[in-house]
Amino acid sequence: MDFLLAILIEVTATPIPVPDDTYNSPGLIGFIVTFSVAGIAVALIFDMNRRVRDTRYRTEIRAKLAAEELGNMEIAKPDRPEPPMRPKRSSPQEGPDQ
Helix, strand or coil: CHHHHHHHHHHHCCCCCCCCCCCCCCHHHHHHHHHHHHHHHHHHHHHHHHHHHHHHHHHHHHHHHHHHHHHHCCCCCCCCCCCCCCCCCCCHHHCCCC
């Protein structure tokens, strides 16, 4: 019975975790690299936002100028030619039979 109890205790016993002494952190260099990548990403986002805003403003200005130019145009009907003259026909009463 002692044998079974010893096996049961050995199987169910959980080992105590030992902290790893070989843990290496990225340190100062890793922090600097991560911080610079994050800074570059933020700078790119601001630059992209500025470029999109400039493009939108330019499009609005072009639309306003086009509308103003259309408003300033005078639309005149083209000169039409005179309609053709009707041919002069003799009336049936003026025929040679009468």
